[in-house]
Amino acid sequence: MTNATTAAHVTSPYFARNQWYVAAYGTEIGRDLFTRTVCGESILFWRTGAGEVTAMADRCVHRRFPLSEKPSRLDGDTVVCGYHGFTYGADGVCVSVPGQKRVPRTARLATYAVKEQDSFVWVWIGDGDRADEGLIPRAPWLDSERYSTVYGMEPLAARYGLLVDNLLDLSHETYLHGGYIGTPEVAETPITTEVDDAAGVVHVSRHMDDAACPPFYAKSTGIEGRITRWQDIEYHAPCLYLLHSRIAPVGTPGPAADGSDPDAFHVEVVYAITPETEHTTHDFWAVARDFALGDEEVSAFLAQNNRTVVLQDVVALDRLETVIASEPEGTQELSINIDTGGLAARRILRRLVEEGAGTGTAAL
Numbered sequence: 153m154t155n156a157t158t159a160a161h162v163t164s165p166y167f168a169r170n171q172w173y174v175a176a177y178g179t180e181i182g183r184d185l186f187t188r189t190v191c192g193e194s195i196l197f198w199r200t201g202a203g204e205v206t207a208m209a210d211r212c213v214h215r216r217f218p219l220s221e222k223p224s225r226l227d228g229d230t231v232v233c234g235y236h237g238f239t240y241g242a243d244g245v246c247v248s249v250p251g252q253k254r255v256p257r258t259a260r261l262a263t264y265a266v267k268e269q270d271s272f273v274w275v276w277i278g279d280g281d282r283a284d285e286g287l288i289p290r291a292p293w294l295d296s297e298r299y300s301t302v303y304g305m306e307p308l309a310a311r312y313g314l315l316v317d318n319l320l321d322l323s324h325e326t327y328l329h330g331g332y333i334g335t336p337e338v339a340e341t342p343i344t345t346e347v348d349d350a351a352g353v354v355h356v357s358r359h360m361d362d363a364a365c366p367p368f369y370a371k372s373t374g375i376e377g378r379i380t381r382w383q384d385i386e387y388h389a390p391c392l393y394l395l396h397s398r399i400a401p402v403g404t405p406g407p408a409a410d411g412s413d414p415d416a417f418h419v420e421v422v423y424a425i426t427p428e429t430e431h432t433t434h435d436f437w438a439v440a441r442d443f444a445l446g447d448e449e450v451s452a453f454l455a456q457n458n459r460t461v462v463l464q465d466v467v468a469l470d471r472l473e474t475v476i477a478s479e480p481e482g483t484q485e486l487s488i489n490i491d492t493g494g495l496a497a498r499r500i501l502r503r504l505v506e507e508g509a510g511t512g513t514a515a516l
């Protein structure tokens with residue numbers, strides 16, 4: 153965790169500030185300079201010699217050269233700008249400049265609060281004084297020994313709200329993902345929706361008592377007949393989406409009162425929805441299962457299959473972005489029952505955007 157000073161930003165009416173966002177998988181960040189843009193802010197990440205992730209503005213204070221760009225480099229626990237050599241410590245403070253002894257007092261990079269948890273690197277976008285790690289929603293399956301996990305990230309050329317809509321209404325599985333995870337029962341089965349406005353959490357559930365088993369689950373679990381299939385979504389606005397998926401042959405007893413459920417298969421599908429710019433998004437996805445642990449063949453199948461499904465969404469949402477961008481603002485949509493969760497999420501996001509607007513301070 154670095155100390156958190158507030159980063160320079162242009163307040164956008166599209167992003168919810170004063171929030172935690174997933175910036176990367178922990179495995180992406182090592183002793184190389186790594187950059188990712190989150191909510192329009194270009195951030196430089198690297199690990200110190202002691203293994204701590206640091207996050208700071210990816211722009212040199214001198215002439216704004218990106219510090220992630222070669223020939224910028226890490227030198228021990230300092231970053232040396234590849235343009236004229238300004239050198240910064242892990243706290244973002246400039247420790248040397250070329251041609252003079254005195255380092256200007258204001259020569260420091262904005263730093264960000266970061267927290268590595270559940271295999272993700274979370275970054276706080278907003279007023280650093282308000283970065284409370286206790287607010288980060290959890291996805292404990294991703295680094296649990298009781299689960300095997302496959303994961304990836306796909307860039308999306310669409311605004312993050314379209315991905316939120318997409319994930320909160322899984323009836324689209326029947327149409328967009330037929331032959332992979334979609335079967336007719338998904339679209340046919342009504343949902344129940346519960347909203348905790350104060351906590352910013354939306355729950356959407358769909359329990360199918362007797363459904364066809366799509367290839368995604370048939371091949372990974374070995375189930376041959378029909379299944380009971382539960383989809384229980386928890387969306388923690390703005391960034392984390394959890395789909396608790398329970399699959400069991402029809403007739404299997406339900407979970408016991410203590411929560412144990414040994415005869416069913418469980419898949420925890422996790423998405424982190426991180427705005428990159430107003431019109432692009434980082435689409436992090438992970439699939440954690442509690443069966444076929446360590447089975448490489450099942451892992452390879454699920455990784456390949458889920459990536460295909462994610463890319464089906466990416467193609468559709470990229471196209472939708474071009475349509476929406478070409479239409480006048482306020483063009484009407486028509487919502488039905490399946491949209492209840494998505495509409496609740498939009499309402500919460502609107503509030504978070506409003507609450508976070510204008511709270512940052514200028515760059516140091």
Ligand code: FES
Pocket residue numbers: 212213214215216217233234235236237238
């Ligand atoms: S732009 Fe970085 S040292 Fe000049």
Ligand SMILES: [Fe+2]
Pocket residue numbers: 318324325328329461465
């Ligand atoms: Fe989808």
